[in-house]
Each structure stands twice: as C-alpha cells, then as structure tokens.
Amino acid sequence: MTPVLQIHGVDVSFGHGPRRKDVLHGIDLALPRGRTLGLVGESGSGKSTLAKVVVGLVRASSGQVSLDGTDVTRLRSRADLFALRRRVQLVPQDPYASLNPRMTVGETIAEAIDPRRGGAARHRAAVAERLAQVALGADAADRYPHEFSGGQRQRIAIARALAVEPDLVIADEVTSALDCSVQAEVLNLLAALRRDLGLTMLFISHDLAVVRHVSDDVAVMHHGRIVESGTAQAVFDTPREAYTQLLLASVPGRRRDAA
Numbered sequence: 543m544t545p546v547l548q549i550h551g552v553d554v555s556f557g558h559g560p561r562r563k564d565v566l567h568g569i570d571l572a573l574p575r576g577r578t579l580g581l582v583g584e585s586g587s588g589k590s591t592l593a594k595v596v597v598g599l600v601r602a603s604s605g606q607v608s609l610d611g612t613d614v615t616r617l618r619s620r621a622d623l624f625a626l627r628r629r630v631q632l633v634p635q636d637p638y639a640s641l642n643p644r645m646t647v648g649e650t651i652a653e654a655i656d657p658r659r660g661g662a663a664r665h666r667a668a669v670a671e672r673l674a675q676v677a678l679g680a681d682a683a684d685r686y687p688h689e690f691s692g693g694q695r696q697r698i699a700i701a702r703a704l705a706v707e708p709d710l711v712i713a714d715e716v717t718s719a720l721d722c723s724v725q726a727e728v729l730n731l732l733a734a735l736r737r738d739l740g741l742t743m744l745f746i747s748h749d750l751a752v753v754r755h756v757s758d759d760v761a762v763m764h765h766g767r768i769v770e771s772g773t774a775q776a777v778f779d780t781p782r783e784a785y786t787q788l789l790l791a792s793v794p795g796r797r798r799d800a801a
C-alpha cells in the first residue's frame with residue numbers, strides 16, 4: 543500500500559551566496575496509513591522546516607514529497623495549495639497564537655468542517671461531536687479562545703484539525719508550551735485519538751519521552767539529517783547510532799527497562 547506520506551531525497555536551503563544555509567540534507571521518510579511517526583531531534587535540527595515542506599510553506603530545493611502518491615512539491619496554483627492545506631493539518635506549538643481570538647470555538651470548528659458554508663448554527667451537532675472527541679462540552683462552542691486554559695485551547699486546536707478529516711496530522715511540539723500536568727493530558731488525548739480514529743500522524747518533538755508515548759515508528763534527526771529510524775521499540779530499546787544513544791542517555795531518570 544502506498545504510504546500516506548513519502549519523502550524522498552529532500553534538501554532545503556535558506557538564503558543565497560555566502561548567506562546560504564543548508565538546513566535539510568537528503569531526507570527520506572515513509573509514513574503508512576494509520577501509523578504515527580515520531581520525529582525527534584534537538585532544537586535547530588530541522589524538524590519544523592520538514593513539517594513546513596510537507597504543508598507547502600517551505601519549498602524543497604530538491605527531492606519529492608508525496609501525499610497519497612501525488613508529489614506536493616510540484617503544486618503551484620492557489621487552489622492546489624489550498625486543497626493540500628486541508629489534507630494535511632498542522633497542530634502548532636502555540637495554542638494561544640493558532641486560534642482566531644475573534645471567532646467563537648464553534649465558528650472555528652464549523653469553518654474547518656465546511657469552509658464555504660461556515661456558520662456555527664448550521665453545523666452545531668457536528669461541532670458538538672468534535673468537541674466531545676477532545677473531551678469538551680457542547681457549551682464550549684459559544685465561548686472564545688481566551689476563556690480557556692492552555693491545555694483546553696490545545697484540545698480545541700486538535701478538534702479543529704480533525705474536523706477537516708485530514709489524511710495526515712502534523713503535531714509540531716504540541717505540548718512544549720504547556721505545564722507538565724497538562725502535557726500528559728494532551729498526550730493521552732492524542733494517544734487515544736490515534737487508537738480510536740486510526741490517525742496518520744507525524745509527531746514532532748525534541749522530547750524523547752513524549753515521542754515514545756505516542757509513536758509507532760521513530761526517526762531521529764541531527765543537523766538536518768535522519769540518522770536513525772525504525773519502530774519505536776527498536777529505536778528506544780536497541781539504538782544503533784551513537785547520537786541516538788546520547789539522546790536516550792540524556793533523558794532524566796530513564797532506565798533501560800523503564801522508558
């Protein structure tokens with residue numbers, strides 16, 4: 543079966559001449575339907591840049607990115623890029639910045655369900671269903687983002703992403719702006735949604751413990767290259783690369799049998 547996402551030989555550079563910075567080098571990844579791939583690496587290793595290539599916000603200087611077999615790096619028209627942005631939903635790091643403060647939660651989710659015929663009233667039942675999926679009551683629909691806590695806002699951002707019924711969800715550091723206790727709540731929710739809805743997800747984090755919690759497969763990124771990839775169990779239990787071993791050794795309190 544064709545993977546939902548297939549990345550082959552992707553290079554990315556920013557700037558020109560002496561200011562040129564090569565950020566991604568020959569990235570290869572495959573993400574089959576219904577699986578979650580954890581992309582882990584230190585800050586600056588290129589994880590977010592790769593996510594932006596997949597959603598069409600950054601152009602690859604070479605290589606292919608295929609979504610269900612279509613090379614998205616060749617899309618140019620606004621209509622094609624708009625369609626791509628619906629098929630791939632990005633849940634960003636900052637739930638404060640990602641939700642429109644002037645729209646009620648219901649309007650935001652209704653717009654995700656149907657961008658042409660928005661209107662929270664028309665889609666009330668579907669909105670309530672989406673809110674229930676992320677453990678929020680139907681009354682949340684009439685409220686504004688500022689009335690919610692950080693963890694609740696992140697759940698609203700997840701509900702909005704899922705309302706589009708995307709082929710692929712990209713979660714980029716979705717817990718890093720949250721307090722520890724709330725982080726666990728959002729991670730447990732993502733783990734449950736992944737199980738119940740069979741999500742296909744690229745889960746990006748610098749935090750190995752977090753990646754382990756939600757991923758089937760793991761790719762380790764270092765200085766813009768994938769240095770190791772495999773099932774989460776293989777990468778965490780028997781890491782081959784010295785860099786992965788170093789990352790694992792730096793997880794506080796980790797015992798080989800406890801992660």
Ligand SMILES: Nc1ncnc2c1ncn2[C@@H]1O[C@H](COP(=O)(O)OP(=O)(O)OP(=O)(O)O)[C@@H](O)[C@H]1O
Pocket residue numbers: 556557563565583584585586587588589590591592715748
């Ligand atoms: N638009 C840009 N122009 C120039 N350099 C950029 C641009 N975007 C990213 N970079 C550089 O590319 C490198 C990778 O950044 P990226 O944000 O992808 O890393 P990351 O692994 O996601 O880290 P973080 O978790 O801190 O965001 C960094 O050195 C960054 O400074």
